Amino acid sequence: MAPRPNIIRIGMLVYPGCLRSGAVMPFDVFHIANTLSGLRVAANRVHFDTCWLSARKEKTLTVGGLSFHPQPADLEALDALMLPGIDHQGPYDLSPLLLGLGPEQEMLRRYAQTGKPIISSCSSTCLVAEAGLLDGRRATTSWWLAAYFRKRFPAVTLDAEQLVVEDGNHVSSGGVTSYLDLALWLVGRFGGDALRQSTAKVLAMDANRSSQAPYIAAAMIQDEGHAVIERARRWLNQRLDRTWNMAELAAHCHTSPRTLLRRFQDAAGMSPTQYAQQLRVERAKALLESTKLSLEDITGRCGYEDVSTFSKVFKRWARITPREYRARFGLRQ
Known part of the structure; x- marks a missing residue:
C-alpha cells in the first residue's frame, strides 16, 4: 500500500x-x-x-x-x-x-x-x-x-x-x-x-x-505633506541634467545645508545627493521604457558624463542594469 x-x-x-x-x-x-x-x-x-x-x-x-x-x-x-x-x-x-x-x-x-x-x-x-x-x-x-x-x-x-x-x-x-x-x-x-x-x-x-x-517610483514613497522635501524635489527635477551644490538647494528651500541634510534624513532616509541620484534613475527608467534613445543620450539627459558611471548608479538603485531594464520594460519592436 x-x-x-x-x-x-x-x-x-x-x-x-x-x-x-x-x-x-x-x-x-x-x-x-x-x-x-x-x-x-x-x-x-x-x-x-x-x-x-x-x-x-x-x-x-x-x-x-x-x-x-x-x-x-x-x-x-x-x-x-x-x-x-x-x-x-x-x-x-x-x-x-x-x-x-x-x-x-x-x-x-x-x-x-x-x-x-x-x-x-x-x-x-x-x-x-x-x-x-x-x-x-x-x-x-x-x-x-x-x-x-x-x-x-x-x-x-x-x-x-x-x-x-x-x-x-x-x-x-x-x-x-x-x-x-x-x-x-x-x-x-x-x-x-x-x-x-x-x-x-x-x-x-x-x-x-x-x-x-x-x-520602485521614488516620488510615490515619500512622506506625504513634507514641504521641504517636496520643494526640493521640484527644484531637483528641473535640474536633473545639470550640476548643482548643496548651498543652492538649501537656499531654494529657505534653510541651511545642515538643516536640509537632517530633514532629508528624517523624511526620506537618505541625503539630498542620494535623493537626486534616485530621481535621475527615475527619469532614466521613463526614457528606457518609452523611447528608443541610445544609452549615451539617456546618460546625458540624466546629468552624467559617461555611461559606465551612470550604469553603476542605475544598478545600485534598480538592482538591474539599464540594458536589462529596457529589455524587461521597454518598447516592443
Whole structure:
C-alpha cells in the first residue's frame, strides 16, 4: 500500500476589506503544486489542504461581492497562516482600517504563540505590525507604503526593496501580486525546491524574483505633506541634467545645508545627493521604457558624463542594469 502524502494545512485569514485576489489566487498555486506532487514517487508527495478562516462570528463574509464561507478557526491544526492585503486608496487610509481589524489582530497574536509561520503580503504586513508581532524584526511591504510604514512602526526594520523577507516565523512580501511568491515560498518550504520550481514554470512565473527595486517610483514613497522635501524635489527635477551644490538647494528651500541634510534624513532616509541620484534613475527608467534613445543620450539627459558611471548608479538603485531594464520594460519592436 502506497504511503499517504504529507498533509500541509494552510489557512487564509479573510476579513472585511481584504484584497480578493490575495485571498483566492494562492489557492490556485497550491492546487497546481498538488497536481505536480501527485506525479512524484509516493514517498515524496505532499498535499496542501487549504481553507478560509475568519476572526469573526459571521458564517459568511462578503468582500466586494465575493462571498467566503470560513471554516471554524482551529489554529493549532494549521501549518501556516496567510493574510491577503488590505484594500486601500492611499497610505494614510490604512490607519483607520487597521483600527477596525481588532478581532484579526487578536487572532494573529494567538496564532503567533504556536510558533508556526505567519505569511503576510502587501499591506497586510501593516496588520501584523499593528498586532505588535514585528517589533524588533525585519519585514517588507508594498514599496509605496515604505514611508508610512516606517513612521507608524518604527520598531520594525523595514527592507522595502526586498520582495520576500523571512524573520523567524514571520514571512512578508511586497506589492500585490507577491502573494504568488509567498505561495511558492510555502510550496518550497514544505514540498522542496524542485516542486517550487516546477510549480513556478506552470504558472509562467520567475521563481527567483527577490527584489522590488526595478518597480520602485521614488516620488510615490515619500512622506506625504513634507514641504521641504517636496520643494526640493521640484527644484531637483528641473535640474536633473545639470550640476548643482548643496548651498543652492538649501537656499531654494529657505534653510541651511545642515538643516536640509537632517530633514532629508528624517523624511526620506537618505541625503539630498542620494535623493537626486534616485530621481535621475527615475527619469532614466521613463526614457528606457518609452523611447528608443541610445544609452549615451539617456546618460546625458540624466546629468552624467559617461555611461559606465551612470550604469553603476542605475544598478545600485534598480538592482538591474539599464540594458536589462529596457529589455524587461521597454518598447516592443
